[in-house]
Amino acid sequence: MPTDPIVETMRRGVSEGVFPGGVLLVRHRGRVVHHAAYGNACLIPVPEPASCATIYDLASLTKPLATVTTVVHLLASGRIKLDDSVERLIPDVEGELRKCTVRHLLNHCSALPAWRPFYEKVVPDGKRLRDVPLSQRRRAMFELIHREPLLEPLGARSVYSDLGFILLGEILERATGRDWLALCKEVFSALGIQGLFYMTEQGRSDGIASKSEAFAATEQDQWRGRVLRGEVHDENAAVMGGVSSHAGLFGTVEAVASLAAPWLSAVRGEAGLLSTSIAREFVARQNLAAESSWGLGWDTPSSGPTGPSSSGRYLSPASFGHLGYAGTSLWMDPEQDLMAVLLTNRVHPTRKNNLIRQFRPALHDAVFKAVIGRD
Numbered sequence: 163m164p165t166d167p168i169v170e171t172m173r174r175g176v177s178e179g180v181f182p183g184g185v186l187l188v189r190h191r192g193r194v195v196h197h198a199a200y201g202n203a204c205l206i207p208v209p210e211p212a213s214c215a216t217i218y219d220l221a222s223l224t225k226p227l228a229t230v231t232t233v234v235h236l237l238a239s240g241r242i243k244l245d246d247s248v249e250r251l252i253p254d255v256e257g258e259l260r261k262c263t264v265r266h267l268l269n270h271c272s273a274l275p276a277w278r279p280f281y282e283k284v285v286p287d288g289k290r291l292r293d294v295p296l297s298q299r300r301r302a303m304f305e306l307i308h309r310e311p312l313l314e315p316l317g318a319r320s321v322y323s324d325l326g327f328i329l330l331g332e333i334l335e336r337a338t339g340r341d342w343l344a345l346c347k348e349v350f351s352a353l354g355i356q357g358l359f360y361m362t363e364q365g366r367s368d369g370i371a372s373k374s375e376a377f378a379a380t381e382q383d384q385w386r387g388r389v390l391r392g393e394v395h396d397e398n399a400a401v402m403g404g405v406s407s408h409a410g411l412f413g414t415v416e417a418v419a420s421l422a423a424p425w426l427s428a429v430r431g432e433a434g435l436l437s438t439s440i441a442r443e444f445v446a447r448q449n450l451a452a453e454s455s456w457g458l459g460w461d462t463p464s465s466g467p468t469g470p471s472s473s474g475r476y477l478s479p480a481s482f483g484h485l486g487y488a489g490t491s492l493w494m495d496p497e498q499d500l501m502a503v504l505l506t507n508r509v510h511p512t513r514k515n516n517l518i519r520q521f522r523p524a525l526h527d528a529v530f531k532a533v534i535g536r537d
Contacts, residue, residue, distance in 0.1 A: 171528040176201035180517040181489050183212035184506030187415040190533050191499045204379040217377045218505040219395050221486030224411035227421050228346050230459030235349045242337045251336045255308045267330040268458040271451040273312035274325045280306045281397040288385035296403045304332050320454035324408045331407025343405050353435050357417030360405045378507040395488050418503045429496045445482035474526030502529050
């Protein structure tokens with residue numbers, strides 16, 4: 163009997179050390195055609211197998227799942243506009259950043275840098291993180307971004323930016339007068355989503371108790387001095403209490419698919435909880451910056467000197483997706499009604515492992531060949 167190419171690829175990912183373990187869910191035409199766990203959720207102090215119920219740190223999948231979906235929700239209710247400017251909502255920001263809009267931030271063409279280790283300035287010793295009041299930490303993070311010099315003129319090019327999405331979260335809070343956690347709960351409730359949550363400093367934001375064994379472990383973190391399990395991996399998000407618009411969301415692969423499904427349905431023009439016209443605008447290349455593959459918070463297939471897109475060779479140009487630093491990814495092809503959600507903990511026990519860059523396109527090729535068929 164021939165080996166399933168999806169199973170073979172995932173097993174190879176474990177055996178070749180791409181990640182300790184992971185869970186893959188593939189949905190085609192509304193039906194789950196693959197849902198399986200591979201490898202281990204934890205290696206230290208002893209290996210523990212992953213399961214389909216393992217909860218993963220979703221890392222930057224937070225951006226499309228929580229933040230972009232919140233933007234769409236607020237747009238539909240008229241509470242924000244894509245061309246709302248930073249200066250209108252955060253008047254204390256100075257310089258060219260004042261002219262930046264929600265649209266620029268979603269398209270990653272704000273000219274803000276990709277990342278800065280602001281956590282080291284706010285709380286130099288991560289083992290004493292909670293000694294500093296949370297409100298003080300959050301305010302300090304926002305103020306550092308307000309003062310961050312821009313790399314180039316606004317809109318010159320797309321540079322994927324955590325800082326831009328943190329600023330976007332602050333804008334949404336100010337526009338609505340609500341804190342980020344309350345906004346996300348409103349959106350998830352409106353869409354009927356369960357199982358996606360933040361790990362706050364008091365526990366799960368949805369109030370459900372979970373033992374640490376339910377979570378995949380991430381890094382042996384030097385700043386905090388421990389293996390992270392059931393707390394956010396991203397240090398800047400940790401400074402913000404685990405709750406941010408750029409990272410911090412947790413969930414199972416099924417929970418991710420449950421929120422991705424309304425996006426796929428809307429882009430395909432099917433009646434649902436999200437507006438088709440808005441969803442299609444968000445997943446389409448914006449051409450705000452030259453040679454950018456970005457839509458509004460969603461990426462599209464691309465190719466370049468570093469190799470093929472993480473989406474692989476076969477997903478259609480209409481596809482859209484996003485990656486997460488901890489080893490997560492989500493890609494959807496509306497032409498084929500195909501979704502692939504991959505959750506791994508490739509940063510366990512160390513982030514010094516980038517094999518997933520080559521693995522992702524190979525996996526998506528295997529998924530397409532197995533489900534759709536391609537010579």
